[in-house]
Amino acid sequence: MIQGEDGVGAREAQVREEQKAVLLTVDDDPSVSRAVARDLRKRYGQGLRVVRAGSGAEGLEVLRELKLRGQRVAVVLADYRMPEMSGIEFLEAAMDLFPRARRALLTAYADTDAAIAAINVVDVDHYLLKPWDPPEEKLYPVVDAMLEAYRREPDAPVAETKVVGNRWSRRSYEVRDFLARNAVPYRWLSDTSPEAERLLKAAEVGNDELPVVITPEGSALVAPSAAELADAVGLATTPATDFYDLIVVGGGPAGLGAAVYGASEGLRTLLVERQATGGQAGQSSRIENYLGFPDGVSGAQLTDRARRQAVKFGTEILTSCDVVGLRAEGPARVLTFDDGREIAAHTVIIATGVSYRELEAPGVAELTGRGVFYGSAMTEAAHCTDEDVYLVGGANSAGQAAVYFARYAPSVTLLVRGESLEASMSHYLIEQLRALDNVHVRLRTQVGEAFGDQGLQGLRLTGAEGGGEEVPAGHLFVFIGARPHTDWLEGVVERDEHGFIRTGADLVTDGRRPAGWLPDRDPWLLESSLPGVFVAGDVRADSVKRVASAVGEGAMAVTLVHRYLGAS
Ligand SMILES: Cc1cc2nc3c(=O)[nH]c(=O)nc-3n(C[C@H](O)[C@H](O)[C@H](O)COP(=O)(O)OP(=O)(O)OC[C@H]3O[C@@H](n4cnc5c(N)ncnc54)[C@H](O)[C@@H]3O)c2cc1C
Numbered sequence: 001m002i003q004g005e006d007g008v009g010a011r012e013a014q015v016r017e018e019q020k021a022v023l024l025t026v027d028d029d030p031s032v033s034r035a036v037a038r039d040l041r042k043r044y045g046q047g048l049r050v051v052r053a054g055s056g057a058e059g060l061e062v063l064r065e066l067k068l069r070g071q072r073v074a075v076v077l078a079d080y081r082m083p084e085m086s087g088i089e090f091l092e093a094a095m096d097l098f099p100r101a102r103r104a105l106l107t108a109y110a111d112t113d114a115a116i117a118a119i120n121v122v123d124v125d126h127y128l129l130k131p132w133d134p135p136e137e138k139l140y141p142v143v144d145a146m147l148e149a150y151r152r153e154p155d156a157p158v159a160e161t162k163v164v165g166n167r168w169s170r171r172s173y174e175v176r177d178f179l180a181r182n183a184v185p186y187r188w189l190s191d192t193s194p195e196a197e198r199l200l201k202a203a204e205v206g207n208d209e210l211p212v213v214i215t216p217e218g219s220a221l222v223a224p225s226a227a228e229l230a231d232a233v234g235l236a237t238t239p240a241t242d243f244y245d246l247i248v249v250g251g252g253p254a255g256l257g258a259a260v261y262g263a264s265e266g267l268r269t270l271l272v273e274r275q276a277t278g279g280q281a282g283q284s285s286r287i288e289n290y291l292g293f294p295d296g297v298s299g300a301q302l303t304d305r306a307r308r309q310a311v312k313f314g315t316e317i318l319t320s321c322d323v324v325g326l327r328a329e330g331p332a333r334v335l336t337f338d339d340g341r342e343i344a345a346h347t348v349i350i351a352t353g354v355s356y357r358e359l360e361a362p363g364v365a366e367l368t369g370r371g372v373f374y375g376s377a378m379t380e381a382a383h384c385t386d387e388d389v390y391l392v393g394g395a396n397s398a399g400q401a402a403v404y405f406a407r408y409a410p411s412v413t414l415l416v417r418g419e420s421l422e423a424s425m426s427h428y429l430i431e432q433l434r435a436l437d438n439v440h441v442r443l444r445t446q447v448g449e450a451f452g453d454q455g456l457q458g459l460r461l462t463g464a465e466g467g468g469e470e471v472p473a474g475h476l477f478v479f480i481g482a483r484p485h486t487d488w489l490e491g492v493v494e495r496d497e498h499g500f501i502r503t504g505a506d507l508v509t510d511g512r513r514p515a516g517w518l519p520d521r522d523p524w525l526l527e528s529s530l531p532g533v534f535v536a537g538d539v540r541a542d543s544v545k546r547v548a549s550a551v552g553e554g555a556m557a558v559t560l561v562h563r564y565l566g567a568s
Contacts, residue, residue: 255279277304414439
């Protein structure tokens with residue numbers, strides 16, 4: 001097949017064309033416009049993409065689109081005398097979007113004086129007299145000079161997802177966190193940077209509507225919801241079918257473990273995750289105690305591999321889908337999403353894990369996402385290089401985060417309510433913290449208040465060692481205790497007094513099976529009080545809160561799924 005005729009070849013040719021810098025000509029006279037474009041293509045068509053527009057407004061539309069797609073514009077030629085928007089007005093607006101593009105005015109002889117005056121007003125590089133025949137003498141030397149000037153200081157093409165936002169906006173943080181945790185590469189632009197201003201102008205969006213996400217295809221999403229974002233960056237949000245052998249709710253280590261074993265053992269498996277696969281483990285900067293990784297592994301790396309492994313075996317993964325209901329309909333188990341959609345399966349594995357409890361102190365809720373974060377929020381590390389960082393918590397997660405942020409921040413302080421770290425943190429982590437000069441541990445200390453206008457600026461510390469002291473702080477990361485994600489299961493499955501789901505022998509009291517239990521057997525290990533619904537990982541009552549045990553329980557739950565399917 002001839003290259004360029006098949007779909008792939010045509011697409012490659014289009015991609016190659018789009019990678020070229022653009023040479024834009026704007027003229028309202030169609031015959032002149034065609035002639036300019038023809039002459040330009042003849043000489044520059046190999047290396048540049050020649051684009052033409054019939055008015056200033058159309059030219060700006062083209063430039064806005066090119067800006068959003070992250071493409072480069074090397075040269076802009078505009079006719080001086082155009083109705084509605086003159087060439088000068090157009091070039092002035094073009095400069096706002098592509099300040100590095102070289103600019104020239106096309107003028108008739110009679111307009112020369114006005115055009116020359118304009119050179120000083122809008123910093124036009126050249127003016128070209130019409131007609132320019134022969135182009136070898138009158139057009140190309142001028143364009144050559146402009147191209148040479150452009151090549152000395154070109155724009156970098158940016159064909160990637162861009163996020164324009166405010167550093168102190170909670171929603172901007174959530175968008176960045178969502179993209180990072182779903183392994184979508186993006187470029188962050190603070191709204192005050194000149195390039196951000198150009199992009200907002202191109203997208204015709206105001207600073208009060210942030211964050212704006214610009215896809216590589218050039219679409220601008222204004223303050224998108226997680227589902228809109230997921231759709232735009234190509235994460236699936238709709239199931240391929242409406243009935244599965246197994247639906248796994250939650251994409252942390254337990255859910256991913258279940259998905260890998262379920263799909264690899266031939267079950268039609270769907271994994272539903274409300275945020276990003278990886279769960280808590282995905283936020284861990286370094287997991288040192290997972291079997292097979294003597295040098296430790298970042299949680300994001302480990303869970304990204306698990307996600308790919310699950311997909312390789314045929315698991316379907318839905319992201320940004322919050323499961324809010326579960327019921328039995330005969331032998332089927334029906335799940336409801338937060339947008340009302342329903343989906344059914346023979347069996348369900350609940351692996352919804354836990355999240356951190358909220359820190360209760362004045363100012364904390366208002367500043368969450370604007371300096372106060374739950375978990376280690378690794379995307380924030382780059383902002384910590386000249387600010388003191390505080391962490392609350394005395395368990396391993398807080399210790400790991402302290403080690404991680406100590407690489408970026410001048411000073412990291414761990415605030416611990418208890419008398420010592422030994423009771424709650426692994427020995428190896430305590431040793432690591434002791435070896436770091438910029439990490440300080442303050443025992444018997446709590447956050448009494450968080451304050452700041454735009455974002456967090458300081459903390460008031462209370463407790464034996466901190467009694468009412470105010471300290472400047474740019475970041476506060478909170479790691480205090482866990483709350484299971486089971487509110488949606490109230491009245492559906494049995495839970496303990498803290499909300500963790502009871503399973504197996506825990507459900508049988510004095511030989512009595514749970515209320516409404518129909519099978520002629522006791523609930524199996526990891527089975528909830530609703531037959532065919534199994535539970536794995538941190539969300540299970542009395543489970544060991546570790547990555548390895550979560551993965552193990554996910555795998556074990558799949559064995560029980562097989563047993564259940566075989567028996568029913
Ligand atoms: C910072 C940090 C460091 C840690 N370090 C270590 C370590 O070094 N070693 C170790 O062994 N353990 C470590 N842990 C603990 C370990 O990460 C957890 O034990 C493990 O992640 C539990 O896995 P899980 O799948 O049960 O739950 P989670 O990881 O909590 O995952 C649950 C998932 O379910 C999703 N979900 C919740 N509700 C719903 C719903 N209704 N619908 C759809 N999806 C839902 C959540 O978004 C989440 O992705 C650490 C934890 C943290 C936070």
